[in-house]
Amino acid sequence: MSRLPDLQDALQDSLRADGLRLVTSVPRDRDHLLLELSDPAGETLAGQWHRDRARVADLAAQTRVVAPDAVTVAADGHVLVQASGADRRLPALARLASAPGARLVAHRAERRGVVRNADGSYTKVLRPGRLPAVVTAQPAYAGTRLRAPRVLAEDRAGGTLRMSALSGRTLHQLLADPSVPDSDIGAVGRAVGSALAALHAVPVTGLPTHDAAAEVAVTRRWLDHAAGYGLVDVTPLRRSLNRAMQRLAEGRPLAPAYLHRDLHDKQVVIEPGLPPGLLDFDLAAAGEAALDLANLLVHLELRSVQGRCSVESASRCAVAVVEGYGPSGAVLSRLPAYLLTTRIRLAAVYAFRPGSTGQSMMISTGMLPRVALEYGQT
Numbered sequence: 496m497s498r499l500p501d502l503q504d505a506l507q508d509s510l511r512a513d514g515l516r517l518v519t520s521v522p523r524d525r526d527h528l529l530l531e532l533s534d535p536a537g538e539t540l541a542g543q544w545h546r547d548r549a550r551v552a553d554l555a556a557q558t559r560v561v562a563p564d565a566v567t568v569a570a571d572g573h574v575l576v577q578a579s580g581a582d583r584r585l586p587a588l589a590r591l592a593s594a595p596g597a598r599l600v601a602h603r604a605e606r607r608g609v610v611r612n613a614d615g616s617y618t619k620v621l622r623p624g625r626l627p628a629v630v631t632a633q634p635a636y637a638g639t640r641l642r643a644p645r646v647l648a649e650d651r652a653g654g655t656l657r658m659s660a661l662s663g664r665t666l667h668q669l670l671a672d673p674s675v676p677d678s679d680i681g682a683v684g685r686a687v688g689s690a691l692a693a694l695h696a697v698p699v700t701g702l703p704t705h706d707a708a709a710e711v712a713v714t715r716r717w718l719d720h721a722a723g724y725g726l727v728d729v730t731p732l733r734r735s736l737n738r739a740m741q742r743l744a745e746g747r748p749l750a751p752a753y754l755h756r757d758l759h760d761k762q763v764v765i766e767p768g769l770p771p772g773l774l775d776f777d778l779a780a781a782g783e784a785a786l787d788l789a790n791l792l793v794h795l796e797l798r799s800v801q802g803r804c805s806v807e808s809a810s811r812c813a814v815a816v817v818e819g820y821g822p823s824g825a826v827l828s829r830l831p832a833y834l835l836t837t838r839i840r841l842a843a844v845y846a847f848r849p850g851s852t853g854q855s856m857m858i859s860t861g862m863l864p865r866v867a868l869e870y871g872q873t
Contacts, residue, residue, distance in 0.1 A: 502724075503849050506544065513694035519848045520544070521603070526862040527848075529604050532576065540600040541577040548572040557666060558582065562589040577604055580620075587653045588620045607777070615660050616647055621777075623654035631701045634753060634781035640686075640693040642764070642772035661774065670760060670795075670804035670812065677811060683765055684812040688762075688819025689799035690771040691791070695752035695784045705756060707743040711736065714836050717843035727847040733841050739787075739839070742832035749825055751781035758787045760812040785826050789833035791816060793841060807855030 507517050510532065518531040518539070525537060530542035545551050553566055554575050558566045564582030569576050580592035580599050588608040592599040596613025608620040621629060626649065634643050644658040669675050714736055720727040755762070756778035764772035792813050799809035822830070 501841040502544075506574070507849065510574065513567075513569045513576075515540070515569065515576065517849055518846050521847060522724065524814070525723045529606070530574065531603075531755075534578075539599075539602070541582070541604040541608075543575045543577075543604050544570070544573055545548050545575075546573070551575050554583070562709045565589065575604075577602070580608055580610070582608065584622055585654065587619045587650075587655050591620065591655070593617055595648040612657070617644070617658050617660060619656045619658060619777075619868070622802075623652060626651050626654050626656060629777050632776045634694060634697045634776065634779070638693050638770075640770050641690040642770050643776070644651070644772075644774065646699040659688055661766075661772035663765045663769070663772060666763040666765060666771075666812075667798070667803070669765055670808055677808070680808055680811050681815045683771075684815025685819030686765075687763055687771045688816040688821070690759070690773065690819075691755075691787060691816070692820045694755060694773065694777055695787070697753040699751050699753050699781035702753065702779055702781045704751065705754060705778075705782040705786075706739040707748060707783065708837055709782070711740050713744070714739075714812070714843075715838040717840050721846050724847075727842065732842060734841050735835060739832045741833075744827070746824070746829055746832070749783040749785065749829055752784040754780050754782045754784070755787050756780050756790075758791045760791070760798060763791075783829055783833070784822075785829035786837075788817070788822065788826070789830055789837045793834060793837040797841065797845075805839075820828060854860060 502522070503517060506508045510517055512759070514535050516533045518533050520531075521529040524531060526546040528544040530544055532540040532542045534540060543551070543554065545554075548571075551572055551574065555566050555568050558575070558577060558679075561740070562577075562579060562582055565577065565579040565581035567576045568574065580588035580602055582602070582605060584610055585603040588599075588602065588610070591597060591610045591612075592608075594610075594613065598611045599608065600611050600617075601607070601609040606622075610618045610620070612618055619629070629849050630646060630649055630651075633646055634641075642661055644661060646656065647659055648657040649655070661827050666683065666687065718729050718732055718736065718860070721727050755773060755776065757775060762774045764774060766772070795809045795813045797818075798804050
């Protein structure tokens, strides 16, 4: 089987001839990758790589039924390119994206898509069977510390969910802006921590459970994908995961909280004078609060490694998040293990992004700026 770095190089060369660039890939199995592509105008396109060219040809024929003019085959027949929301499993996506004033803002082939509508609202498109769970996951919370999008309309048969927009800039954008004062970063971090604590206090009725064992399973699955494509030496990563598992097994689990489960700086929206907003509750579940906190903190570490912000800004924001959250001793006792599982998982996730392997290994081996040291958790 081809190693992914070799495959990515070959794909980049082949796609370049078609005027496309590979941005990232997400493994489905050893013979199938979901792709994010970019065209010369900077527009993002969804795509799929299959080892079997016959499979690509079959998918192309099926997808053209939904959007005849938005489907092409590239990379010597191995890549299906799905422009303008073309998707056989998300038939509403292309129609919504082509509406006057609408813009396709995200598309993961055959999984999900998001369209910004002309009125500023957003419509999320999922497989119809997935929509009820996502609707249930939207937190019914109207407190003073947290904003979340409101459900404006839902079509369960069509798999669409229209949501209100949240005004402001993402925390990701703020951290990258050198004009933002250090004092503002601290204030924002504390507000974000407080908002996360408010989310964790929302009742978890109707949410699926995602406990420590489930998080370990997700991490192991990503490691298996990375190993299968020859991306990383998984032996030290698996040793680290075993240490995390042991720590989690030895400690006492926290009472279930309302988890976001995919909390990072791009999911946090900041508007001066308003509480922080949180986006995208597709993975919401009942689980240990330390998981969300760890996921956000490790992403802040990652941004400093990526050069998105300085080490000082990442550390200042991380410390402020913890201060604003005000974790109990029980949460702090579970945090180190979840920090470790998050670093390991991101090591595997980022290994699938061209040119990012070095960064991902820094996550897994603890060579990142250790913002956790600032509050005594290593």
